[in-house]
Amino acid sequence: MSWRSKAQLSTMWLILLLAVAAPWLGMYPVLGMRIMSFALFACAFNLMAGYTGLISFGHAALFGGAGYVTGLALTSWGWPTPAGIMFGVFVALVIGLAMGVLAVRRYGIYFSMVTLALAQIVYFYCLQADFTGGEDGLQGIPRGTLFGLSLQSDRVMYYVMLVVFVxxxxxxxxxxxxxxxxxxxxxxxxxxxAISLGYRVNRYKLGMFLLSAGFAGLAGAMKAVIMGFETLTDVHWSTSGMVILLTLVGGLGTDLGPILGAVIITVLEEKMGAIGHFLEHITGVHWFASLNDNVSMINGAIFVLCVLLFRRGIVGTFNARWGGARAASG
Amino acid sequence: MIASQKSSHTKASHGSGAGAPILRAHKLGKKFSGFAAVEGVDLGVAEGSIHALVGPNGAGKTTCFNLLSKFLEPSAGDIFFRERNITRMRPADVARLGMVRSFQISATFPQMTLLENVRVVLQRAAGLAHQFWMPARALTRLDQEALRFLDMVGLSGQAGQLASSLPYGHKRALELATTLAMDPQLLLLDEPTQGLGHEDVEQVTELIRRVAQGRTVLMVEHNMSVISKICDRVTVMQRGQVLAEGSYDEVSRNPEVITAYMGDAEEGIHA
Structure with a gap:
């Protein structure tokens, strides 16, 4: 085993240890769970974008779509939690199949446009449908139990999410x-x-799109259970944009990049108010206090910096500099 | 797999074009928004032969080649592989029938090792291509066979290197190894010696002669000395049509062919 894989392995164990200890170190478990659901979403997106080169601009439909149907199954139909989550994953696979069949024949921007268009159909359906609650969202999703274990406690839910995520x-x-x-x-x-070697490449791309859709659905279903509500934000195109941002900042086509991206962006969004006040305090510039209202501006700035300074994302750049020849896969 | 396919490959047996052609094109045509790049091409490649497709720039060789390998859809005509009509088949399926093409620029998988490059081919035959739940080590059972193909082109020593690290000539050799791993009956080679240095040309030519044992080869080629050394039959194209066909000696003495290549220059002299 090379020193690099050793280093990678120790990094992974360190992250896992931190994640296990986090609720006891004063981290708010709900923030941890939010980060993990976005990180899982980003890992799912990365599976498609990082390893086929096709950037989906419609992953929100899979993430939010699964969240809605899981919420529906748990609230209106009274299904047990695991069944509701599995139903969410199933629906994400169905949406993914419809999107994938139409999209994988296209390349580059055309692939992105097809996925975006189909995701917008899902968005407008969710806006109009009765069960989603329209602008109000779907409220009061019960966490229920898992194999007799009540998920009401945030800590219990946190560890369940951690197991699902890992x-x-x-x-x-x-x-x-x-x-x-x-x-x-x-x-x-x-x-x-690859074609000339006899591979029907569209089938392989579709297979990868389905796997990606399944995990995106799992992330969305888990988020709905964790938060207890599902809103239009999760199926909105800006969520598709966000997952691209998370993955690119962390490092497209890397194992740890999407996680790092999710941690950075989610924590920044969460703590922007505090950071703004801190900056106002030390610099005396009042404008900083309004940072909390301008989160998307900060995200934009991060994105621009990322594209200009480290195009492969944080993990990708790190690997390229210190990781040896096969950096891209690390 | 390869060794067992020793056949009666001799110059005399296939130069005559006896027997049904392995690949046949009938009145093949391709138009690009009105411009006929290839028109009414009839072509037969005899089984076991090395057949060259030549012609001046813009003669339609590459278009013709892409049509035959199904990377382009013909606007007219039919293509038969072993008398089976493949005109409407998908390129991946044509490859599965045993008709494998190469590309003008070397076609390797640059960020994969030499071993992985060959293994990707073996994966399909071994039914190890769609198992997303299996670990990477499931593939190690194909390593032995992959090494054997690398050995055939003299690259087994560099099996662990990334393909991108190879010099150009070796990339072409690696490409041949991956093509051989497909166990093809018909190889379509698109300018195999293009961009090679003098020594590499000889090596690759020798390699083609070797891999053609028991197989059929159709190649687009510019290098006349390569053609004269290994090709049994030559088809000359000009302006999208077949100008002449025959052995290298016949074709190279054909006045029309000479005009096609030297045309304007000679007219200039006579004028």
Whole structure:
């Protein structure tokens, strides 16, 4: 084992240890769970974007769509929590199949446009449908129980989410390195050659899109259960934009990048008020106090800096500089 | 797999074009928004032969090649592989029939190792291509066979290197190794010696001669010395149509062919 894989492994254990200890170190568990659901969402997005090169601009439909149907199953139908979550994943797969079939034949901006257009259909459906509560959102989703264990306590819910997240992350990592992942790498590196070797590349891309949709749905379903509500924000195109931002800032096509991106952006959004007040305090510039209202501006600035200074994202740049030849996969 | 396919590949047997052609084009045509890049091309590639497609720039060789390998949809005509009409088939399916093409620029998977480059091909035959739940080590059972193909082109020593680190000539050799791993019956080579240095040209030519044992090769090629050395039959194209066909000696003496290549220059001299 090279020093790099050792370093990577120790980083992973360190992150896991921190995540396990976080609620006892004074972190608000709900913030932790929010971060994890966005991180899982970003990992799912990265599975498609990072390993096929196709940037979906419609992942919000999978994330929010799953959140809504999980909420519906738990509130109106009284389903048990695991069944509701699985139903959310199933619906995300169905939406993903419809999107994927139409989109994987396209490349670049056209792929993004097709996914965006289809996601907007889902958005307007959610806006109009009765069960979503329209502008008010779907409120009062019960957390219920998991194998007899009540999920009411934030700490219990936190650890359940942690297990779901770590297991999903591990599985996603395995997919990337699997025989299937190997074919997708070949398709990404030289598609015409992969075709000439007898691979029906669109099927492989569709397969990856479905896997990505499934995990995006899982993230959305978990978020609905955790927060107890589901709103239009999660199916809005800006959520699709956000997941692109998270992944690009962290590092597209890396294992840890999406997690890092989710931590940075979510914490910044959450703590922007406090940061603004702190900056106002030390500089005396009153404008800083209004930072909290301008979160999207800060996100934009981060995005611009990221594109200008470290195009491969934080983890990608780190790997390229210190990671050796196969940096992209780390 | 390869060794067992020893065949009676001799110059005499296939130069005559006896037997049904392995690949046949009938009145093949392709128009690009009105411009006929290829028109009414009839072509037969005899089984076991090395067949070259030549012609001056813009003659339609590459378009013709892309049509035959199904990377372009023809606007007219039919293509038969072993007398089976493949005109409307998808390129990946044509490859599965045993007709594998190469590309003008070397076609490797740059960020994968040499071993992985060949293994990707073996994965399909071994049914190890869609298992997203399996760990990476599931693929190691294909390593032995992949190394064997790398050995055929003299690259087994660099199996662990990334393909992008190879010099150009070796990339072409790696490409041949991956193509061979497909166990193709018909190889379509698009300018295999393009961009190679003098020594590499000889090596790649020798390699083509070797891999053509028991197979059929159709190649687009500019280098006449390569053609004269290894090709059994030559088809000359001009302005999207077939100008002449025959052995290298016949074709190179054909006055029309000479005019096509030297045309304007000679007219200039006579004028």
């Amino acid at each position: 297991a999903s992350w591990w599985f996603i990592r395995r997919i990337v390195r699997s025989p299937f992942g190997q074919i997708l790498q070949a398709v990404r590196e030289n598609e015409p050659r």
